[in-house]
Amino acid sequence: MAKKSFSIKYGALLVFAAVLFLVFCGPMTRSASAAPDLDLGGSSLFLGNVPYLSLTRICRENHISYRWDDLTGKIFLYRGNRYVTCLIGETLIDVNGRIQTLGAPPRILEGTLVLPRELIDLEWWKDIRKTYPPTMWKDFTIRSVMIDAGHGGRDSGGIGFAGIREKDVVLDFAKRLRDKLSSNGIDVRLTRSDDTFVPLPDRAAATNSSEVDLFISVHANIARTRWVSGFEIYYCSDPLDDSARAVQMIENAAAEGAKPASGFSSCSLKDATLMDLMNTEHRREAIELARSISASLGEERLIRNHGIRSANFHVLKWTQRPSILIEIGFLTNPREAIKLRDSYYQDRLAERIAEGILSFKREYERTEGFTK
Numbered sequence: 001m002a003k004k005s006f007s008i009k010y011g012a013l014l015v016f017a018a019v020l021f022l023v024f025c026g027p028m029t030r031s032a033s034a035a036p037d038l039d040l041g042g043s044s045l046f047l048g049n050v051p052y053l054s055l056t057r058i059c060r061e062n063h064i065s066y067r068w069d070d071l072t073g074k075i076f077l078y079r080g081n082r083y084v085t086c087l088i089g090e091t092l093i094d095v096n097g098r099i100q101t102l103g104a105p106p107r108i109l110e111g112t113l114v115l116p117r118e119l120i121d122l123e124w125w126k127d128i129r130k131t132y133p134p135t136m137w138k139d140f141t142i143r144s145v146m147i148d149a150g151h152g153g154r155d156s157g158g159i160g161f162a163g164i165r166e167k168d169v170v171l172d173f174a175k176r177l178r179d180k181l182s183s184n185g186i187d188v189r190l191t192r193s194d195d196t197f198v199p200l201p202d203r204a205a206a207t208n209s210s211e212v213d214l215f216i217s218v219h220a221n222i223a224r225t226r227w228v229s230g231f232e233i234y235y236c237s238d239p240l241d242d243s244a245r246a247v248q249m250i251e252n253a254a255a256e257g258a259k260p261a262s263g264f265s266s267c268s269l270k271d272a273t274l275m276d277l278m279n280t281e282h283r284r285e286a287i288e289l290a291r292s293i294s295a296s297l298g299e300e301r302l303i304r305n306h307g308i309r310s311a312n313f314h315v316l317k318w319t320q321r322p323s324i325l326i327e328i329g330f331l332t333n334p335r336e337a338i339k340l341r342d343s344y345y346q347d348r349l350a351e352r353i354a355e356g357i358l359s360f361k362r363e364y365e366r367t368e369g370f371t372k
């Protein structure tokens with residue numbers, strides 16, 4: 001009898017536990033299992049019992065800016081001079097220099113960066129809301145591009161076959177590229193539109209003080225031997241080989257003795273972490289841009305493609321935008337030099353590069369700056 005009563009009690013307890021489980025855990029379990037179908041821009045997503053929101057949604061709705069480095073998984077949220085630094089998979093966060101612990105870590109879910117909702121309920125954020133005006137939300141649209149025709153005026157750049165001057169070829173090419181992009185709705189500015197000398201720091205300053213989204217510097221190459229030909233795209237980083245170092249030396253010569261000018265020093269972003277993350281992000285975007293142009297070029301057999309390389313060009317280093325430098329061909333190679341003076345060839349080359357820029361723009365906008 002005692003045994004029976006025990007099993008009845010035990011059974012009732014099991015039913016009660018099951019009801020409890022359904023009432024409390026049911027919705028959470030459903031949310032979690034429905035995760036892949038959830039619109040991250042909509043309601044919270046539950047992982048376990050923790051509500052998460054996408055990084056871009058948190059920032060957009062609360063007017064917070066962010067930077068993130070996909071290599072180290074570091075996320076930097078800021079408004080005014082207040083910030084939070086966190087790491088993917090880590091619950092420890094740095095709130096304005098003080099370490100705090102989150103209940104759950106930032107994560108990447110199906111390629112989207114998600115943050116626990118508690119992050120915006122923390123004191124740091126309530127405090128900021130009162131103190132600092134909302135920052136401009138970066139809307140991930142590429143509207144405007146600065147095209148920089150290398151050299152000019154007293155600086156001829158490289159002199160190639162039959163006395164063909166780099167400064168003339170690249171100015172002509174920059175204008176064609178401008179026309180291709182403009183006809184696709186992009187607002188294009190030029191650092192020079194005639195044969196004038198513009199110091200490298202001024203080119204960077206003009207870019208930093210304007211609203212342009214990308215910086216593209218156009219140059220033409222020279223080599224010791226006539227047989228070298230082809231196309232190269234550079235982004236800013238330490239050169240990885242000797243020939244990249246040589247190109248860097250030639251292109252930086254115009255800045256001999258020059259110091260970064262106004263626009264660089266007037267940068268309002270004083271925080272070193274922010275600067276560091278911004279540079280990392282710009283470099284990542286510059287590499288994506290270079291890849292996109294390189295792929296577009298590969299669709300037509302126009303020119304030998306030497307691919308994407310890195311060098312410390314001053315004009316790229318001083319520019320606070322995703323920046324690349326394109327060497328459109330070798331002027332010392334007679335065949336290539338003659339082609340580079342040909343308007344039909346220039347047009348086709350400009351067409352391919354413009355298509356590469358436009359395809360980068362589409363991907364950048366679709367993925368909100370490669371965060372999705």
Ligand SMILES: [Zn+2]
Nearest residue numbers: 150157219220
């Ligand atoms: Zn040059």
